[in-house]
Amino acid sequence: MLGRSAYGIFWMCRYLERAENTARLLEAGFRMALTRGDRTSTDEWRSVLVTMGLDEPYFEKGGELSPPHIFNYILRDKDNPGSVLSMIEGARTNARMVRTAITREVWEATNESWMILRDLLARPVRETNLGEVLGLIGRQCTYVRGALEGTMLRNEIFNFARIGTFLERADNTARILDVKYHVLLPSSAWVGSSLDHAQWETLLRSVAGDRAYRWLNAGRMDASGIAAFLILDQRFPKSLVFCYEKLRSNMASLARQYDGETRAHALLRDAGSRLHQTTIEDIVEVGLHEFITDFVDCNVEIANAISQDYRFTE
Amino acid sequence: MNSQNTTYDEMHGADGSVRSAYAGYAQWYEGQDQSWLRKQSTEAEGFFRRTGITFNVYGNDAGEERLIPFDMVPRIITADEWRKLARGIEQRVRALNAFLHDVYHRQEIVRAGKVPERLLRENDAYLPQMAGFVPPGGVYTHIVGVDLVRTGPDDFMVLEDNARTPSGVSYMLENRETMMAMFPELFSRVRVRPVSDYPRRLARSLAACAPPAFAARGTDRPTVAVLTPGIYNSAYFEHAFLADQMGAELVEGSDLRVVDGRIAMRTTRGFEPIDVLYRRVDDEYLDPLTFNPKSVLGVPGIMDVYRAGGITIANAPGTGIADDKAIYSFMPDIVEFYTGEKAILQNVPTWRCSEAESLAYVLDNLADLVVKEVHGSGGYGMLIGPTSSKKEIAAFAAKLRAKPDNYIAQPTLALSTCPIFTKSGLAPRHVDLRPFVLVSPNGVDITPGGLTRVALKKGSLVVNSSQGGGTKDSWVLED
Numbered sequence: 001m002l003g004r005s006a007y008g009i010f011w012m013c014r015y016l017e018r019a020e021n022t023a024r025l026l027e028a029g030f031r032m033a034l035t036r037g038d039r040t041s042t043d044e045w046r047s048v049l050v051t052m053g054l055d056e057p058y059f060e061k062g063g064e065l066s067p068p069h070i071f072n073y074i075l076r077d078k079d080n081p082g083s084v085l086s087m088i089e090g091a092r093t094n095a096r097m098v099r100t101a102i103t104r105e106v107w108e109a110t111n112e113s114w115m116i117l118r119d120l121l122a123r124p125v126r127e128t129n130l131g132e133v134l135g136l137i138g139r140q141c142t143y144v145r146g147a148l149e150g151t152m153l154r155n156e157i158f159n160f161a162r163i164g165t166f167l168e169r170a171d172n173t174a175r176i177l178d179v180k181y182h183v184l185l186p187s188s189a190w191v192g193s194s195l196d197h198a199q200w201e202t203l204l205r206s207v208a209g210d211r212a213y214r215w216l217n218a219g220r221m222d223a224s225g226i227a228a229f230l231i232l233d234q235r236f237p238k239s240l241v242f243c244y245e246k247l248r249s250n251m252a253s254l255a256r257q258y259d260g261e262t263r264a265h266a267l268l269r270d271a272g273s274r275l276h277q278t279t280i281e282d283i284v285e286v287g288l289h290e291f292i293t294d295f296v297d298c299n300v301e302i303a304n305a306i307s308q309d310y311r312f313t314e
Numbered sequence: 315m316n317s318q319n320t321t322y323d324e325m326h327g328a329d330g331s332v333r334s335a336y337a338g339y340a341q342w343y344e345g346q347d348q349s350w351l352r353k354q355s356t357e358a359e360g361f362f363r364r365t366g367i368t369f370n371v372y373g374n375d376a377g378e379e380r381l382i383p384f385d386m387v388p389r390i391i392t393a394d395e396w397r398k399l400a401r402g403i404e405q406r407v408r409a410l411n412a413f414l415h416d417v418y419h420r421q422e423i424v425r426a427g428k429v430p431e432r433l434l435r436e437n438d439a440y441l442p443q444m445a446g447f448v449p450p451g452g453v454y455t456h457i458v459g460v461d462l463v464r465t466g467p468d469d470f471m472v473l474e475d476n477a478r479t480p481s482g483v484s485y486m487l488e489n490r491e492t493m494m495a496m497f498p499e500l501f502s503r504v505r506v507r508p509v510s511d512y513p514r515r516l517a518r519s520l521a522a523c524a525p526p527a528f529a530a531r532g533t534d535r536p537t538v539a540v541l542t543p544g545i546y547n548s549a550y551f552e553h554a555f556l557a558d559q560m561g562a563e564l565v566e567g568s569d570l571r572v573v574d575g576r577i578a579m580r581t582t583r584g585f586e587p588i589d590v591l592y593r594r595v596d597d598e599y600l601d602p603l604t605f606n607p608k609s610v611l612g613v614p615g616i617m618d619v620y621r622a623g624g625i626t627i628a629n630a631p632g633t634g635i636a637d638d639k640a641i642y643s644f645m646p647d648i649v650e651f652y653t654g655e656k657a658i659l660q661n662v663p664t665w666r667c668s669e670a671e672s673l674a675y676v677l678d679n680l681a682d683l684v685v686k687e688v689h690g691s692g693g694y695g696m697l698i699g700p701t702s703s704k705k706e707i708a709a710f711a712a713k714l715r716a717k718p719d720n721y722i723a724q725p726t727l728a729l730s731t732c733p734i735f736t737k738s739g740l741a742p743r744h745v746d747l748r749p750f751v752l753v754s755p756n757g758v759d760i761t762p763g764g765l766t767r768v769a770l771k772k773g774s775l776v777v778n779s780s781q782g783g784g785t786k787d788s789w790v791l792e793d
Contacts, residue, residue, distance in 0.1 A: 003580045004569050096545050099554035100564045104365075112364050156582065258583060310582040314568065 001101060003311035006160045008098035010312070012091045012110070013148075013164035019087035020141035021172040021207075025051060026071055027134045028206035033067060035198060044202065045070045051179040051206075054082060068127055075133070076121040084137060085121045088114050091144075101157050102148075109147040113140035156257050159250040160310075166250075167303050170243035171296060176206055177230055178292040200226055207238040227288065228280040240295065244272050247302075254310075262309035264302055271298045322466050323742055324389060324732040335390040335791065338504040348739070351386075354496050355735055358384050361492060383784035384489060385734040386496065389745055389766035393793045396762060399462070399470060399749070402658035404758045405649060407458050407751050410477055410636045412652035414454040417635055418444045428647045437641075438689070439634030441597065443604055447621055449630040451523040451755040456592075456628035457516070458751040459483075459765075462659070464730040471660045471727075472645070473746060477637040478629060479594050482765040482785075483750045484552035487512060487559075489787040490763075505792035507762040513559030515752055515759055520560075520590045522754040526623035527576060528589040536589035539563040539579060541570075543595050543611045553594050562592070572615040577625045590626040591616075597631045639688045639722050640666065663725060667718040676723040677714065680707050683723045684775075685714065698775065700726050729775055732786065734768060744769045746777050747788060762790035 025048055032044040042065050049055040049070060061079060063069055076085045092114035099107055117140060125133050152158045180203045200221050204210040213229050233239045251268055255261045275295075283291045307313065325336045332340040362381050391399070416422050417434060424431045434440050459480030461473045490509050494501055517538060524536040542553035544566050557564035569579045570588070578585035593600065599609035604617040619625050635641065641648075643664040649657040665672035667685075676683060685697040697710040714721055731742035749764035766786040767777035777783040 001582055002563055002565065002569055003582050004566065006582045093545065096550070096554075100558040100562075108364050115363065311580050311584070314580065 001156055003313065005098045005101045005157070006310050007307070007312035008094040009101055009157055010160045010164035010306075012094035012098065013161045014168040015087045015091035015094065016110075016141050016144055017165050017168040018082075018172065019084050019091065020138060021169070022052065022074065022082075022084050022087065023134045023137040023141075024208055025176065025206045026074060027131075027138075028202045030067075030071070030130055030134070031205060032198065032202045042067065042070075047179060048074065051176055052082060053175075054080065068124070071130060072124050075125055085117065088117050088137075088140075103151040105147040105151040106144065109144045113144055116140060154253075156254060159253050159257075162250045163247060163306065166243040166246040167299060169238060170240050170247075171299050173207055173230060173238050173240060173243070174292050174296050174299070176203065177227070178289060178296075181288040181292070209236055209238060212236055224280050224284065227283065231283065232275075232278075232280065241275055244268075244275055248272055251306075262305070264305035264309050267298070267302050267305050271295075271302065320465075320728045321742075321744075322464060322469075322728070322730040324464075324730055324745070325387075325740075326733075326742075335392045335395075339388065339390060339500070342500055342503055343740075351735065352737065355386055358386060358492055358496060361495070362488075365488070382485065382779045383770060384492065385768055385770070385784050385786050386493065387733050387735050387740065388493065388787045388789045389732045389747065389768075390789045390791065391747075391763075393791050396790045398658070400760050400762075402470070403460050403749060403751055403760055405653055405655065405658050406460065406472065406475070406645070407455065407753060407758055409645075409649040409652045410458065410475060411452075411454050411753060413648050414477075414630070414633055414636050415448070415452070416652070418632065419446065423648065423651055426651065428651055429641070429644050433638075433640055434635065437635055437638060439597075439632070439638050441632035441635075443617055443621075444630070444632040449523075450525045450623070450626045453523050453628075453753050453755065454630045455633050455636070456520060456523060456630075456753055458753065459748045460659075460751060462747045462749070463662070463727055464747075465728050469660070471662050473662055473727075474639075475637040475642065475645070476748070477633045478596065480748070480750065481549045481552055481594075482748055482767075483512060484555040485785050486750065486761070486763060486765045486788065487555075489765075489785055493787045504789070506789045507792055509761050509763045512750065512761045513556060515761065516556065516592075517560040517562065519752040519754040519756075519759060520592055520626075520628055522756055523626045523628065524589045525626045527587075527625070531587070531589075537563075537587065538590045538592065539565045539588045541565055541567070541591050541593040541595055541612075543567075543599070547594075549594065556592070563588075567595070567609075567611045567613055570613040570616075572613070572619055575619060575622060575624050577613060577616055577619055588625060590628060592628045597634060600627070600631060639686055640668070640719075643722060662727060665723040667714060667721040667723060672723075673714070673718045676721075677711055680711060680714075682726060684726055685710065685721050685723045688720055688722060698726070701774075726775070732766070732768065734770065734784075734786075741772070743772070744775050744777065745786070763788040 029044040029048040045067050046055065046065065049058050052074065054074065057080070058070070058073055063073055073080055073083070075083060077083055080086070092110050095102060095107055095110040117137060120133060120136065148161060152161070201210060204213050204226065207230065209229065213226065216229070217225055229236060229239065231240045234241050234245065236242055247268055251265055255265060325333060325340070327333055359381065362384060413423065417440070421431070421434070423429050424434065455477045457480060459476035459482065461476065462470050463473045464470050486509055520538050521536045528536050538560065539562055540553050540557040542550060542564055544550065547553070554564055563579060565579050570577055571580070571585070572578070573585045573587070576587035577591065578587045595611045598606045599611040601612050601614065601617045602609045603614045616625065616627070617631070620627055620631075642661070643666055645661050646657045649655070665676050667673045667676055676685065680697070681699045683699045685699070687695040697707070699707065702710070729744040729746060732745045733740035734743045745766050745768045747764050747766050750761050752759040766788040767779065768784045768786055769775060769777045770782060770784045779785070
């Protein structure tokens with residue numbers, strides 16, 4: 001396949017994944033704001049901006065610290081290249097570029113999602129319909145994923161799609177953890193401290209893991225348990241270990257089809273074994289923030305290596 | 315010319331009776347519920363939007379994608395009518411290829427005094443780089459679109475030949491798909507010749523023109539790729555559609571470079587050679603080393619590789635000389651010169667404004683004529699006398715006097731009409747027809763049907779999609 005096609009499908013999937021995770025993050029913030037006694041507090045919204053790395057551009061632009069301003073900025077502001085709308089447009093532009101590498105179903109699902117969300121986000125979103133908008137973003141992304149899953153041939157094209165998805169997902173989960181690490185591990189004396197359950201709940205919700213976590217832990221909330229769940233639980237589809245297992249299998253499939261491994265395979269193998277050998281105790285000892293920073297850097301390095309090894313660009 | 319009295323309608327005779335081509339369709343139509351038909355008509359638009367069958371409009375908001383309106387009443391051609399058309403088209407396309415070979419070699423037709431040498435020498439579409447070179451398989455125009463109009467029962471005329479990179483074939487295919495999805499029972503009632511194997515025939519036809527370098531590769535199937543200017547090109551949908559249907563790679567200039575005397579594409583495994591390049595990029599942008607140095611759409615050095623037998627370019631560079639509007643007026647002579655037969659398909663009478671006598675006539679009769687730029691296309695830069703104001707005509711006359719060589723004039727034709735579906739039932743609108751023709755060393759292959767373009771505005775004669783025209787499914791009936 002063309003290097004440019006590999007690039008296109010890789011980024012199409014990254015954009016979709018990021019759009020979905022952003023909507024999920026907003027949903028968690030929205031939910032927090034609704035359940036909080038103090039309705040005027042904007043802490044959660046501010047933290048959503050921080051998680052996405054959008055706090056600086058937002059405040060530089062003179063953005064107001066009011067929920068509708070913040071979520072409109074994140075969803076649809078033309079000045080925000082990381083808005084959900086630009087993610088969806090980016091996904092659709094890439095899908096259009098690789099139209100011949102994807103099935104008609106995948107193309108139509110992507111194109112239709114773009115048409116629906118573009119119309120929906122053409123006007124400012126009000127608080128009263130925010131829930132509906134976020135729900136629709138999630139459903140449209142699920143629709144595209146379903147089309148990919150159900151109709152694509154399992155060849156190199158599909159591998160590049162999955163690699164894009166899981167690199168992005170691992171990055172997003174890591175960033176959420178990083179911003180929230182003060183909630184989980186606020187100080188050396190974190191053990192046994194009474195932390196705000198609602199905050200933990202938000203954190204889990206933002207990765208769609210609240211129900212799974214409760215089910216696995218019989219409702220017991222525990223800081224290191226949550227961190228371990230998001231980083232190390234192989235069963236949870238947003239955990240770092242899960243994403244890296246998917247990366248491993250898709251890269252292995254590429255190695256089989258290409259009769260050989262690349263530099264990216266070596267980097268991924270190192271990162272994967274570090275992740276597998278670590279325990280939550282080790283992570284706490286090094287410091288969660290340090291662990292995450294290393295992880296995100298390594299994730300970027302792997303993405304760059306794949307891009308070079310498979311000739312995404314000239 | 316009074317178009318109202320003499321217009322031929324494809325479906326109805328002057329007395330309102332249904333013509334034989336439409337017998338089956340009319341019977342079906344009568345039995346349909348109007349409100350259901352209206353609903354279907356609206357749904358068709360949603361279908362096209364979802365599939366992404368759009369074209370980008372130049373000079374509009376950047377990247378705006380528009381639909382070409384689709385009308386659900388088919389344009390129907392009988393088996394007999396088609397047989398005659400196909401014979402005429404084949405003859406014309408053979409003549410076009412023979413003309414191109416001659417123009418780039420001995421120019422016998424100039425020596426014979428049939429075509430003025432000046433028209434070739436002073437023509438930007440004539441590429442000196444092609445002189446003395448024979449394209450692989452001897453084929454110049456692998457894909458041709460012949461624009462036909464009808465003015466009477468037996469009067470089909472060629473309005474224009476498209477020998478460069480004719481577009482619209484994806485609409486021919488998608489319109490049929492849409493019709494079959496919307497009205498499946500109609501197709502069990504009326505036997506229509508299929509068009510759906512066009513992509514396969516195109517792939518086969520292109521593969522039959524592999525360059526000399528292909529033989530050295532030792533594989534059994536030539537690698538075919540479609541070269542597109544990219545996703546912002548007005549016809550990008552079609553480029554992707556054809557590549558997809560042929561199972562060919564869709565490449566951009568940035569994917570390609572010269573490697574070991576071949577044109578190679580950057581794949582995830584490294585550079586791999588291409589044998590046949592179906593390019594949808596104009597000559598001018600094809601090779602910055604040979605033509606427009608600012609072009610980023612083409613491949614530096616591709617002309618050298620081409621001339622050395624390293625790749626087939628379809629259509630060949632320099633074919634524009636054959637569909638130039640100034641050359642068009644000589645087509646009846648050109649056909650006769652190379653085939654030894656009278657042209658089966660007529661030309662539209664054409665005045666060459668480069669000739670003083672014709673110019674005088676045209677200036678006197680501007681209000682009745684259609685005047686076109688010799689090198690224009692897409693309905694831009696033309697004057698339609700009967701629908702223009704005095705002021706517009708005067709302004710155009712000035713342009714015409716300043717540069718007469720740049721224009722040809724034709725009578726305002728009474729293009730045939732075909733009904734379209736409107737809220738208040740069927741209403742006649744003017745149509746043309748563009749059949750698609752494939753040429754390979756194995757022969758000329760014409761897909762039965764083509765693209766019917768329709769002027770949606772009442773009385774309008776402009777069918778171009780860029781000017782508000784729509785399209786129809788085009789049926790050729792089985793014998």
